[in-house]
Amino acid sequence: MKMEEKFEPKIVAFLCKWCSSAGSDLAGVSRLKYPPNVVPITVMCSGSVSPNYIFSAFKKGADGVLVSGCHPGDCHYMKGNYYARRRITLVKELLDFIGIEPQRFHMSWVSAAEGAKFTEIISDFVKELEPLGPQNKLRSNL
Amino acid sequence: MVTLEELKDNCRQILKEGKVKYIIGYKRKNGQYMTVPAFLDRIEEVDHLVWDPSCIYNLVRYLRDEKMRKEKEKEPDTRPVGVIVKGCDSRAVNILIQENYITRDDVYIIGVSCEKSGIVDEKKLTKKFAGKDIRKLDFAGNGKIQVTCGTKNSVVPAEEILADRCIECTIPTPIVFDVLFGEKTDREVPDPFKTIKELESFDTTRKWEFWKEEMDKCIRCYACRSVCPMCYCDECVADSISLAVKPDTTAEEKAHKIRWVEKSPVISENFNYHLIRAMHLAGRCVDCGECDRVCPVDIPLRYLNRKMEKESLDHFGYTAGMEPEKPTLVSCFREDDPEEFIL
Numbered sequence: 001m002k003m004e005e006k007f008e009p010k011i012v013a014f015l016c017k018w019c020s021s022a023g024s025d026l027a028g029v030s031r032l033k034y035p036p037n038v039v040p041i042t043v044m045c046s047g048s049v050s051p052n053y054i055f056s057a058f059k060k061g062a063d064g065v066l067v068s069g070c071h072p073g074d075c076h077y078m079k080g081n082y083y084a085r086r087r088i089t090l091v092k093e094l095l096d097f098i099g100i101e102p103q104r105f106h107m108s109w110v111s112a113a114e115g116a117k118f119t120e121i122i123s124d125f126v127k128e129l130e131p132l133g134p135q136n137k138l139r140s141n142l
Numbered sequence: 143m144v145t146l147e148e149l150k151d152n153c154r155q156i157l158k159e160g161k162v163k164y165i166i167g168y169k170r171k172n173g174q175y176m177t178v179p180a181f182l183d184r185i186e187e188v189d190h191l192v193w194d195p196s197c198i199y200n201l202v203r204y205l206r207d208e209k210m211r212k213e214k215e216k217e218p219d220t221r222p223v224g225v226i227v228k229g230c231d232s233r234a235v236n237i238l239i240q241e242n243y244i245t246r247d248d249v250y251i252i253g254v255s256c257e258k259s260g261i262v263d264e265k266k267l268t269k270k271f272a273g274k275d276i277r278k279l280d281f282a283g284n285g286k287i288q289v290t291c292g293t294k295n296s297v298v299p300a301e302e303i304l305a306d307r308c309i310e311c312t313i314p315t316p317i318v319f320d321v322l323f324g325e326k327t328d329r330e331v332p333d334p335f336k337t338i339k340e341l342e343s344f345d346t347t348r349k350w351e352f353w354k355e356e357m358d359k360c361i362r363c364y365a366c367r368s369v370c371p372m373c374y375c376d377e378c379v380a381d382s383i384s385l386a387v388k389p390d391t392t393a394e395e396k397a398h399k400i401r402w403v404e405k406s407p408v409i410s411e412n413f414n415y416h417l418i419r420a421m422h423l424a425g426r427c428v429d430c431g432e433c434d435r436v437c438p439v440d441i442p443l444r445y446l447n448r449k450m451e452k453e454s455l456d457h458f459g460y461t462a463g464m465e466p467e468k469p470t471l472v473s474c475f476r477e478d479d480p481e482e483f484i485l
């Protein structure tokens with residue numbers, strides 16, 4: 001008899017190099033426990049995350065996507081996260097409008113000191129995604 | 143009301159003075175009641191100029207061809223091009239100026255106000271007048287349109303045959319112009335985003351079912367892109383030409399080419415194309431309705447763009463094409479932009 005395999009959601013996380021990526025590193029070196037479901041992708045700044053990245057991640061099979069940057073006022077490039085906030089607002093609304101579960105896409109502010117916040121975001125995200133099952137709507141069918 | 147004779151006189155005048163290179167307007171083609179775009183460069187041609195509820199085209203699209211032509215010429219004629227614009231079209235000109243694609247001096251803007259009326263939806267018209275020999279449409283003033291069938295005239299309330307976007311339009315008068323015909327009209331629209339709100343009220347599954355069915359149909363003819371005055375990029379992310387694979391392209395080169403959207407009209411790629419398209423038009427689409435009108439498989443493209451329009455307004459108080467001297471929607475921010483959704 002085959003055991004029912006537990007669904008392990010895959011999260012693609014675009015983390016800015018200066019804060020959120022450092023925050024996730026801190027979680028690692030502090031040996032904080034969080035689910036191993038994240039594929040972190042370091043980007044220079046949350047402002048450099050093109051909507052194409054997000055749609056592409058979903059196309060390549062992400063069950064959830066996270067964009068994370070420095071807190072307002074802390075962006076290494078001063079304003080990148082403010083631009084990101086505008087753009088991501090629109091992406092979020094658009095995905096919701098076409099019927100992608102809103103739980104599948106999040107944005108967060110995580111500083112280099114917030115390892116604990118990062119682990120919490122990921123754990124919650126995984127919990128949210130589990131009942132939804134795999135994301136097949138935008139997955140490539142080529 | 144716009145008096146066609148006054149409009150024609152103005153056009154003749156500016157052509158005579160050599161103020162413009164030519165005028166982009168509307169004319170009727172051998173007896174058909176729907177107009178087609180017309181390029182008028184001789185005074186006599188102005189006789190054929192038309193302004194009526196069948197002037198559906200957003201002629202601003204042609205400014206792109208004009209720009210490309212001018213760039214190729216050695217000694218280009220730098221006089222402005224005259225273009226007839228409705229309220230929505232005028233905002234498209236504003237955006238081209240805002241984005242430094244053209245300058246204000248490149249165009250002589252001839253504004254016509256739609257006042258309490260607008261442009262017809264041909265499907266609604268032919269349904270209402272099914273089997274009738276429609277000859278001509280005219281603005282009848284006060285939110286009415288006169289339809290001439292055979293020798294008989296009937297006057298109908300405009301909203302019975304208007305395009306949906308015109309029914310929802312709150313800016314019927316051109317925002318920018320060198321000369322304006324017709325009255326500046328404020329229009330009360332009870333809820334300009336009614337359709338969008340209805341779609342928003344669907345649950346996730348129903349939303350997905352709705353869009354999946356629509357996206358399944360897309361044949362990726364790119365008519366929606368070709369007709370859009372805002373889609374002026376030399377190269378589109380949807381079918382990148384510089385990424386073309388040639389016989390001498392090495393495997394390594396291929397590996398380095400990022401293709402965001404595949405060309406095959408399968409559902410995932412269609413969604414991708416349309417999501418990117420919606421994002422690229424956020425804060426830029428003026429709801430001229432052209433993409434929606436030309437789609438050969440009747441995909442309600444307007445809804446995606448209109449959704450972005452609604453969010454731009456709700457979250458950032460931004461309406462496309464109103465203030466060309468200010469930065470565009472996504473090239474600026476306010477420190478207190480809403481962020482409740484951010485973790």
Ligand code: SF4
Pocket residue numbers: 359360361362363364365366367436437438439440441443
């Ligand atoms: S949406 Fe319609 S007009 Fe646009 S590419 Fe698809 S089929 Fe063509």
Ligand code: SF4
Pocket residue numbers: 200366369370371372373423426427428429430431432433434444447
């Ligand atoms: S997206 Fe469609 S409605 Fe908007 S400006 Fe382009 S053609 Fe007009």
Ligand code: FES
Pocket residue numbers: 016017018019020044045046047068069070074075076077078080081
């Ligand atoms: S560097 Fe972190 S958001 Fe810009």
